[in-house]
Amino acid sequence: MKIYDELVARGLIAQVTNEEEIKNMIDNGKATFYIGFDPTADSLHVGHFMALCLMKRLQMAGNRPIALIGGGTGMVGDPSGRSDLRQMMTPETIQHNCDCFKEQMSKFIDFSEGKALMVNNADWLMKLNYIELLREVGTCFSVNNMLRAECYKQRMEKGLSFLEFNYMIMQSYDFYMLFQKYGCNMQFGGDDQWSNMLGGTELIRRKLGKDAHAMTITLLLNSEGKKMGKTQAGAVWLDPNKTSPFEFYQYWRNVNDADVLKCLRMLTFLPLEQIDEMDKWEGSQLNEAKEILAYELTKLVHGEEEAAKAKESSRALFSQGNVADMPTATLTADDLVDGAIDILSILQKSGLAASRSEARRNVEQGGVSVDGEQVKDIKASYTAEQLSGEGIVVKRGKKNFRKVVM
Numbered sequence: 114m115k116i117y118d119e120l121v122a123r124g125l126i127a128q129v130t131n132e133e134e135i136k137n138m139i140d141n142g143k144a145t146f147y148i149g150f151d152p153t154a155d156s157l158h159v160g161h162f163m164a165l166c167l168m169k170r171l172q173m174a175g176n177r178p179i180a181l182i183g184g185g186t187g188m189v190g191d192p193s194g195r196s197d198l199r200q201m202m203t204p205e206t207i208q209h210n211c212d213c214f215k216e217q218m219s220k221f222i223d224f225s226e227g228k229a230l231m232v233n234n235a236d237w238l239m240k241l242n243y244i245e246l247l248r249e250v251g252t253c254f255s256v257n258n259m260l261r262a263e264c265y266k267q268r269m270e271k272g273l274s275f276l277e278f279n280y281m282i283m284q285s286y287d288f289y290m291l292f293q294k295y296g297c298n299m300q301f302g303g304d305d306q307w308s309n310m311l312g313g314t315e316l317i318r319r320k321l322g323k324d325a326h327a328m329t330i331t332l333l334l335n336s337e338g339k340k341m342g343k344t345q346a347g348a349v350w351l352d353p354n355k356t357s358p359f360e361f362y363q364y365w366r367n368v369n370d371a372d373v374l375k376c377l378r379m380l381t382f383l384p385l386e387q388i389d390e391m392d393k394w395e396g397s398q399l400n401e402a403k404e405i406l407a408y409e410l411t412k413l414v415h416g417e418e419e420a421a422k423a424k425e426s427s428r429a430l431f432s433q434g435n436v437a438d439m440p441t442a443t444l445t446a447d448d449l450v451d452g453a454i455d456i457l458s459i460l461q462k463s464g465l466a467a468s469r470s471e472a473r474r475n476v477e478q479g480g481v482s483v484d485g486e487q488v489k490d491i492k493a494s495y496t497a498e499q500l501s502g503e504g505i506v507v508k509r510g511k512k513n514f515r516k517v518v519m
Contacts, residue, residue, distance in 0.1 A: 114385075115140040115174075116139055116140055116170065116171065116174040117135070117136040117139055117140050119170075119385065120167075120170070122378075122385055123378045123379055123385065124331055124375065124378055124379055125163070125167065125330055125331055125379055126328060126329075126330070126331065127304040127307075127329040127330060127331045127332075128304065128307055128327075128328070128329045129326070129327070129328045129329075130311070130314060130326050130327045130328070131324075131326055134324075134326060135299065135326050135328055138176075138298070138299065138326070139171060139174065139176055139299075140174075141175075142174060142175025142176050143176070144171065144176040144177070144298060144299045145176070145177045145179065145295060145296050145297045145298055145299070146171065146176060146177070146178060146179065146297065146298070146299035146300065146301055147178070147179035147180070147181045147232075147287075147288070147291055147297050147299075147300055147301070148164045148167070148168060148178070148179075148180065148181065148300070148301045148302060149181040149182075149183055149186070149234075149284065149287065149300075149302065150164075150180065150181065150182055150183060150214055150218075151183035151186055151187045152182060152183060152184065152187045152207050152210030152211045152213075152214055153187065153202075153210070154210060154348075154350075155209060155210045155213045155352070156213055156217065156350040156351055156352035156355050157214060157217050157218070157350070157351045157352075158342055158348040158349060158350050158351060159333070159341060159342030159348070159349040159350075159351075159364075160333070160340065160342045160348070161351070162333070162342070162351075162380060162410075163303075163330050163331075163332075163333050163379065163380070164301070164302070164303070164330065165218065165221040165222070166221070166379075166380055166382075166413075167301060167330055168180070168221060168222055168229075168301075169221045169222060169382075170382075172222060172223060172228065172229060177227075177228065177229060177230070178222055178229045178230075179229070179230045179231075179232055179291060179295060179297055180214075180218050180222065180229070180230070180231045180232070181232050181233075181234055181287060181291065182211045182214055182215070182231065182232070182233045182234070183233075183234055184207055184208065184211050184233040184234060184235030184236075184238075184239075185233075185234040185235040185236075185237070185238025185239055185283065186234055186238065186280065186283050186284060186287070187202065187207045187210075188202075188204075188207065188235075188238075188239075207235075211233060213352070215231055217351050217352065218231070220413075220414065221413075230295060232291070232295070234283075234287050234290075237286075237290050238283060238286070238287075241286075246286075249320075250282065250285070250286060250289075250316060250320070253315065253316050253319045253320065254281070254282060254285075254312065254316075259278070259281060259308075259312075262281065262308030262309075263305070263307070263308060265278070265281075265308075280309070281308065281309045281312045282312070284306075284309040284310075284312065284313060285309065285312035285313040285315075285316045286313075286316070287313070288300050288310075288313030288314070288316070288317060288325065289313065289316045289317055289320060289321075292317050292321070292323070292325055293321070297325075298324075298325055298326060299325065299326045299327070299328065300313055300314075300325070300326070300327050300328075301327075301328050301329070301330060302327075302329055302330065303329060303330055303332055304329040304330065304331060304332050305332065306329060307327075307329050310327035310329065311327060313325065313327070314326065314327050331379070333376075333379065333380075335368070335369060335371075335372050336369055336371035336372050341368075341372070341376075347464075349361060349364050351414050353415060353419075357440050358411055358414075358415040358419040358420070358422070358423045359422075359423045359426055359427070359439060359440055360440045361410070361411055361414065361415065361423070362407045362408070362411045362420065362423035362424065362427060363407070363423075363427060363440075363512065363514075364407075365403070365406050365407035365410050365411070366403050366404060366406075366407040366427055366512075367403070367512045368403060368406070370399045373399060373402045373403050373406055374388065374391060374392060374402065376406050377391065377402065377405070377406050377409075380406075380409075380410060381405075381406065381409040381410065381413075382409070382413075383405075383409065404424065404427075407423070407424070407427070408420050408421075408423075408424050411423050411424075426439060439506070439514055439515070439516045440514070440515055440516070441504075441515065441516045441517075441518060442462060442463035442464065442515045442516070442517050442518075443518055443519070444459075444462060444500060444517065444518070444519050445519070446497070446519075448462060449497060452496055452497055453494040453495060453496045453497070454494060454495055454500075455491075455492060455493065455494045456472070456476060456481065456483070456488050456490075456491065456492075456493045456494070456495070457469045457472040457473055457476070457491060458472075459495065459507060459517055460472035460475060460476075460481065460507065460509065463507060463515040463517050464515070465507060465509040465513055465515055466509065473491050475509055475510075476488055476489070476490075476491045476493075477491065480509055480510050481507070481508065481509055482507075482508045483495070483505050483506070483507055483508075484505055484506055497519055500517060500518055500519040501518070501519050502518075503516075503518070504516050504517050504518030504519070505517050
């Protein structure tokens with residue numbers, strides 16, 4: 114099976130501009146393609162995972178990836194999938210985030226000579242002259258068409274700023290520049306990027322009279338139609354300092370039964386034949402499939418040693434064994450009142466609950482235990498002495514744990 118058919122079989126392809134042409138290019142290693150990453154944080158997260166895995170797959174098939182870091186577009190912010198205006202970042206923050214991205218991407222993509230490129234769109238976007246840009250590309254964009262784009266439509270009711278309205282033009286200009294500078298003939302992105310990507314192919318056609326192609330990747334949604342990659346404590350990061358390898362492993366170990374095989378197909382590099390065999394699995398076998406998923410993805414992001422440690426710790430945890438590699442929340446003396454802290458504060462400060470009201474519900478519904486004992490009283494409190502040394506193990510629900518120490 115060639116690479117395009119494998120991408121289809123894994124459920125990765127959502128929309129394409131010209132299937133026959135794209136299939137021919139990537140099957141024969143003729144694609145120089147790019148995916149853009151706006152540096153909105155100092156770490157990539159699970160939402161970027163699909164794109165990174167796709168880049169790795171296509172590079173393994175002989176194609177050349179370009180990782181485009183949005184040092185310029187990050188100054189504006191992409192309105193796609195947003196109900197509000199993104200927070201404006203300083204140039205220093207954007208540069209720091211770009212540097213962090215480079216380091217993390219190198220785990221997925223081989224950037225050695227001629228194999229791949231990493232480019233920052235600040236190199237051209239920050240030098241643009243407004244009047245010259247308007248004259249060069251302004252006539253290639255129809256405002257009527259832009260307003261029909263899904264990424265703008267959902268913002269019209271709440272209000273779309275002129276700043277964000279320019280995002281499509283900037284992303285299209287990126288493709289136009291990459292096409293000319295590096296022979297980039299294809300753009301990949303999330304399915305919510307389709308309108309922006311078509312803006313780029315159309316700009317190249319109108320300005321250069323040449324064909325360029327676009328393909329969108331299926332969004333990673335769970336069986337309830339919600340984007341995957343979020344937990345009670347927020348995003349699941351690829352940076353081990355923000356989401357530990359154990360927490361990363363546990364996230365995938367805890368996916369719903371209905372999602373595990375889809376995730377194995379879309380995200381791992383296991384042979385499809387092996388995954389197809391798992392289609393017949395049910396009951397406790399699905400737990401084994403989740404372990405395989407968690408191990409493979411943790412190995413991909415954090416390496417084999419960390420994946421093995423996380424797997425061992427997870428098994429020990431479920432059998433109430435040692436908790437050495439369990440995610441730890443460290444409290445300070447400032448968190449205590451009269452030398453103690455109540456269970457609701459512990460749940461909130463450890464990231465097991467987003468708020469005190471949510472923590473209260475968790476306790477009242479019988480879903481919280483400390484060191485294996487169910488907590489029934491919302492006023493239950495723990496002293497500095499109890500939290501010192503090994504601390505306490507707090508459990509919310511069946512699968513969320515924290516070691517809480519001082």
